[in-house]
Each structure stands twice: as structure tokens, then as C-alpha cells.
Amino acid sequence: MESALTARDRVGVQDFVLLENYNSEAAFIENLRRRFRENLIYTYIGSVLVSMNPYKELEIYSEQQMERYRGVSFYEISPHIYALSDNTYRAMRTERKDQCILISGESGAGKTEASKKILLYYAVTCPAKDQMDTLGNKLLQSNPVLEAFGNAKTLRNDNSSRFGKYMDVQFDFKVGFITFYRNEKKSNKPLYFLLKQGAPVGGHILNYLLEKSRVVHQNHGERNFHIFYQLLEGGEDELMKRLNLDRNPQSYNYLVKVSLSSGKHSKCCLIYLIILSDLSYLFRAIVPESALSVTRTTGRLS
Numbered sequence: 001m002e003s004a005l006t007a008r009d010r011v012g013v014q015d016f017v018l019l020e021n022y023n024s025e026a027a028f029i030e031n032l033r034r035r036f037r038e039n040l041i042y043t044y045i046g047s048v049l050v051s052m053n054p055y056k057e058l059e060i061y062s063e064q065q066m067e068r069y070r071g072v073s074f075y076e077i078s079p080h081i082y083a084l085s086d087n088t089y090r091a092m093r094t095e096r097k098d099q100c101i102l103i104s105g106e107s108g109a110g111k112t113e114a115s116k117k118i119l120l121y122y123a124v125t126c127p128a129k130d131q132m133d134t135l136g137n138k139l140l141q142s143n144p145v146l147e148a149f150g151n152a153k154t155l156r157n158d159n160s161s162r163f164g165k166y167m168d169v170q171f172d173f174k175v176g177f178i179t180f181y182r183n184e185k186k187s188n189k190p191l192y193f194l195l196k197q198g199a200p201v202g203g204h205i206l207n208y209l210l211e212k213s214r215v216v217h218q219n220h221g222e223r224n225f226h227i228f229y230q231l232l233e234g235g236e237d238e239l240m241k242r243l244n245l246d247r248n249p250q251s252y253n254y255l256v257k258v259s260l261s262s263g264k265h266s267k268c269c270l271i272y273l274i275i276l277s278d279l280s281y282l283f284r285a286i287v288p289e290s291a292l293s294v295t296r297t298t299g300r301l302s
């Protein structure tokens with residue numbers, strides 16, 4: 001198992017706990033900066049992962065990288081969101097307790113991307129049950145739908161989530177026993193329960209605090225929810241005709257700069273409300289329901 005840290009991994013300190021000047025904000029920032037210059041965007045503070053948005057594609061999310069982090073202890077290898085994902089998964093299996101990963105940060109920090117990386121890690125590395133082997137993929141594939149209705153371009157982020165998201169992934173388990181033998185005699189104890197499978201079998205995505213006001217008002221330089229533009233751009237001709245829509249977003253006040261008193265029509269608002277009410281059914285179809293859920297906090301990102 002490869003666990004050696006390269007010289008590059010050792011730029012600065014990879015855990016702020018090891019920072020000599022640990023109570024200096026300047027030293028903290030300087031360490032982040034030194035690592036960031038080397039495209040090392042992850043640094044630990046103990047079990048918390050600090051992530052910096054590189055705003056460019058880095059070659060650190062491949063399947064080979066996932067393999068590197070599988071089953072390896074947190075501190076043996078350079079900090080990574082896969083390390084946190086793997087650690088959380090293993091804690092769930094060994095402690096047999098629900099786990100929670102809390103992702104926080106300002107707009108554009110990379111929270112949504114981080115959550116996708118975590119899901120991708122589970123989709124690729126967790127054992128899969130035959131009938132459910134695409135669950136991780138289903139959760140991932142639901143993202144574009146959610147983002148169409150809940151994301152919009154803002155001044156800080158071209159794909160800003162305008163709602164809070166709670167997502168849980170449920171894993172199956174099987175209770176097993178180990179019976180210990182001493183001198184070929186069966187001992188009464190101990191009997192251990194084992195979490196044997198650990199395959200993702202279900203999940204939920206809950207949305208809350210959707211910024212509904214964006215439908216009728218956006219700040220300068222910002223846009224309405226993606227779905228409006230996607231509908232006008234990609235909707236089939238027949239649908240466009242039925243909804244009496246024209247393809248040019250400029251025709252709609254709500255898709256350019258809004259003036260509520262203007263005479264232009266606001267059909268998109270109505271369409272949005274109808275589609276939004278259908279969304280829960282759509283998700284029920286994509287994401288099957290099942291048993292376990294998550295609560296324990298193990299880390300913070302971004």
C-alpha cells in the first residue's frame with residue numbers, strides 16, 4: 001500500500017495542529033498560501049478538513065487517487081476529501097454509528113463540488129448490491145435536476161446553490177457473529193456483531209430555504225434559476241408551442257433585469273411553480289427510500 005508522502009506533500013504543514021506558531025492568523029494564512037501555490041488545496045486541522053477552491057481542474061480526483069485513500073489511516077497520506085470520506089465510511093462500519101459530514105463555507109467556496117466528490121467516492125469505492133449498484137450514481141445524477149431548479153448565476157458564483165441541502169446515504173448491514181474457540185472449546189463469549197456489507201442502498205435529499213424571491217427579482221449582474229434558460233434553450237418545439245414560450249430570454253422581464261411594473265409577461269414564474277411542485281415526485285422516482293440515516297459530525301470542509 002502506497003502511503004509515502006512526497007516532498008511536495010510536505011510543503012508547509014499538512015495539519016495546522018503542527019504549526020509552530022499555531023495561534024498566529026498570519027502563520028495560518030501563510031501556510032495555506034504556500035500549499036495553495038503547489039496546488040495543495042487540502043489541509044487538516046485535526047479531523048477537520050480545510051479546502052481552498054482552486055477554480056481549475058486538478059488531477060487529484062481520479063479512481064487511482066480513490067484507491068490510494070482506501071483503507072488508509074487519516075494521517076498516513078496527504079490531506080484529501082477522499083481521506084475524510086473513507087474515514088467516515090470506515091467509522092460507520094466499525095463503530096456501527098451514523099456519521100455526518102458537515103460542509104460549510106461562503107458562497108463559491110466549493111461546498112457543492114465537495115459534496116459531489118464525496119458521493120462520487122462512495123459510488124466508486126463502496127461494495128455494490130446487484131439491484132442497487134447505481135445508487136451513488138443516481139444521487140449524483142439527481143444533482144443536475146436539483147441545480148437546474150435551485151441554482152443560479154450570482155456575482156460570486158456562476159452556479160450558486162440558492163437553497164440548503166441535506167443529503168443522506170443509507171448503507172446496508174448484516175449482523176453476523178464471531179464465536180471464539182479456546183483450546184477447541186467453544187467459549188460463551190464474546191460474540192461480535194459485524195457490519196458486513198456497507199453497500200449504499202438508499203438516500204434522501206432534503207431541500208430547504210429555497211430563495212424563491214429570485215424568481216421575480218435578481219440583483220444586477222445575477223440571473224434567475226438555470227431552469228428558465230435551459231427550458232428556453234433546450235425545450236422541444238412542441239412544448240414551447242404548448243407553453244406559448246419564445247426562445248429569447250430577453251422577451252421575459254424575469255430573465256433579464258426585472259421591473260415588476262413593466263408590461264412584459266411573466267409566464268416563467270408560473271411554469272416554475274408548477275415544475276417545482278412536481279419535483280418531489282421526480283425525486284421519489286430517482287432516489288429510492290430506505291432505512292438508516294446520518295447524524296454524527298466528523299469533519300468540516302471549505
Ligand SMILES: Nc1ncnc2c1ncn2[C@@H]1O[C@H](COP(=O)(O)OP(=O)(O)OP(=O)(O)O)[C@@H](O)[C@H]1O
Pocket residue numbers: 053054055056057058105106107108109110111112113114157159160161162
Ligand atoms: N475542488 C474543486 N476543483 C475545481 N474547481 C472547483 C472545486 N471546488 C469548486 N470549484 C469551482 O468553484 C465553483 C463554485 O463552487 P461551488 O458551487 O461548489 O461553491 P459553493 O460553496 O457550493 O457556492 P454556493 O454557496 O454559492 O452554492 C464551481 O462551479 C467550480 O467551478
